[in-house]
Amino acid sequence: MERAVLFFDIDGTLLSEVTRTIPESAVHALEEARRKGHLVFINTGRTACSVPPEIRRLPVDGILCGCGIYAEYQDRVIFEEHLDAKAAASIVRMAEKCRVDALYEGMEDVYFSSRVSRFDSLENTRRYMKNRGLGVERYIEQGGCPFDKIFAYTDKESKKEEFFDFLTDYMEILDRGDNTYECIVKGYSKGTIIEYILKYFGLGRERSYVFGDSSNDLAMFQYGAHGIAMGKHDKVLDPWTEYVAPRVEEEGIWQAMKHLGLID
Structure with a gap:
């Protein structure tokens, strides 16, 4: 087989959401x-600071972060784009006005509000990040917190439409279900970074294989030539899926790569 470029999501694709581990068979497949x-790349919505060490230790050529705004190849940054600082400050003010709580994700740290959120899932995320040494240096209200991505939480108290109408000038909004939304820098996605990587190596789109499971992988599937969805995946990926792999815990990555002839 000619040289291909493989792009992998993390959660629910390489990393099991059941066992919270990466199967050894997946490591061997990479x-x-x-x-x-x-060429093997991680293509994640996580910003660089929140990519866990176990992912960085994987045998890959590079990591693509923040839904298309940052790319590392062999530990060297080859692409990055950031949200304008003035826009970021105005977004924080509007979120407060509209009673939208959020996790603000930057390249070097993540930021939370100083007050306890009414959303239990956001507080769970705060504890998870704190255990990894993130989100403890500075509160978002203090200002000067460089972020490029938002994970927003809404409910009946939120003026969701007003907030998102404002946000669309700067960010694209991905509905993640349960009144939560992943908001990424406008004009960038997991698909645009694939296009960049292919051009960087002078390879055609037909050489791209994408592996994912959730709705935030949609842009990746829409651009990639070969879409591989994990056994448990969001049905929004189905129109662009070439092959459905077994679940992560059932050696899905290994089985899929053998099926496609990417490994022996």
């Missing part, structure tokens, strides 16, 4: 793909 000359 190693073998690189031995065969393929």
Whole structure:
């Protein structure tokens, strides 16, 4: 097989959301793909600071973060784009006005409000990040917090439409269900960064294979030539899915890559 470029989501694709581990078979599959000359990239919505160490230790060529705004190749930054600081400050003010709570994600840290959120899931995220040493240095209300991504939480108290009408000048909004929304820098996505990587290596779109499971992988599936959805996946991916792999815990990555002839 000619050289291909493989792009992998993290949560629910490489990292099991059941066992919270990466199957050894997936690690071996990545190693073998690189031995065969393929390029292997993580393509995640997480910003660089929140990519866990176990992911950074994987045998990959690079990591693409923040839904298309940042790219590392062999530990060297080859692309980055950021939300304008003035726009970021205005977004924080509007979120407060509209009673929208959020996790604000930057390249070097994540930021929370100083007050306890009425959303339990946001507080759970705060505890998770704190355990990883993130989100403890500065509160978003203090200003000067450089962020490029928002994970927003809404309910009946939120003026959701007003907030999102304002936000669309700066960010694109991905509905993640349960009144939560992933908001990313406008004009960038998991698909645009694939396009950038292919051009960087002078390879055609037909050489791209994408592996994912959730709705925020949609842009990746829409751009990639070969879409591989995990056994448990959001049905929004189905129109762009070429092959449905077994679940992560059932050696889904290994099985899919063998099926596609990417490894022996």
